[in-house]
């Protein structure tokens with residue numbers, strides 16, 4: 040007998056929901072059943088676009104026996120309450136990054152999910168990306184690691200509105216916006232995934248008029264090794280990320296989704312690896328979520344990484360307040 044398809048409902052109707060729905064359409068065993076929104080017309084329009092069977096409010100999807108799981112793609116400040124409610128309704132949950140804003144909130148969700156016997160996963164695409172598997176496999180060629188420099192710096196298309204004094208969700212402190220939560224999280228997560236939790240860190244942030252951090256830098260200390268992270272939503276980087284060891288250096292085009300990874304030997308030799316991956320970078324997280332549900336698999340390692348990253352986010356916030 041074949042496994043029944045996982046029936047997913049979404050909440051939040053911005054572009055990322057469309058990208059996620061497209062990723063779902065590329066994964067076996069899972070489909071978009073319903074779309075929810077705070078607005079009925081937006082829900083209906085997004086449902087038509089995503090090929091969902093119906094639309095409604097978040098209450099409707101949580102109450103429906105036709106929904107097995109929810110995808111939460113609302114502003115960061117809404118994730119915790121929405122995830123708590125979904126778990127209480129017995130739904131599996133995949134929640135956009137950063138999953139929540141504190142390690143304690145995450146620990147609470149993890150415990151509730153365990154009690155309810157549902158899967159809880161952060162939609163952290165980097166973790167499941169084949170490019171990151173390649174980076175991991177090449178670390179052994181670098182010799183003793185000494186320095187890494189990871190960056191995600193891309194000016195937001197909405198920054199002009201911030202400069203014009205308009206309110207923009209992603210730059211709104213009340214909605215847990217800002218560069219650390221939006222892009223710094225990729226750098227921190229990649230760092231913890233590749234090198235583990237650092238012994239200590241220093242950080243500085245650049246505030247913008249809306250009251251959030253527009254950019255920031257973290258310096259993380261490991262035994263005999265240092266990592267610097269740079270993230271920005273108000274300027275863009277023109278250089279790659281790097282991991283340097285005593286035998287060679289990896290040059291990585293995009294730390295959130297590596298597609299070109301070059302190994303530069305200490306003798307100057309160069310070997311470039313191109314990563315073959317679906318154009319939609321969310322496919323791998325959807326596959327992981329579907330597999331965990333179908334197999335009753337253990338998400339605790341994934342959840343631990345999310346918790347460790349959230350603890351570091353809190354530490355960066357503490358040592359680098361936005362001024």
Ligand SMILES: NC(=O)c1ccc[n+]([C@@H]2O[C@H](COP(=O)([O-])OP(=O)(O)OC[C@H]3O[C@@H](n4cnc5c(N)ncnc54)[C@H](OP(=O)(O)O)[C@@H]3O)[C@@H](O)[C@H]2O)c1
Pocket residue numbers: 050051052053054055075076077078081082111112113114115117135136137162164208209220221
């Ligand atoms: N993985 C990725 O590559 C990626 C890319 C972009 C964003 N994201 C993540 O996706 C999430 C959404 O980001 P976004 O920039 O798309 O956010 P957004 O545009 O501010 O909000 C997304 C949706 O949430 C709903 N919403 C707005 N305010 C809300 C509130 N106060 N309470 C509940 N729902 C609200 C809205 O839908 P309705 O009004 O229709 O309910 C809106 O379309 C964030 O966590 C972000 O980090 C991930």
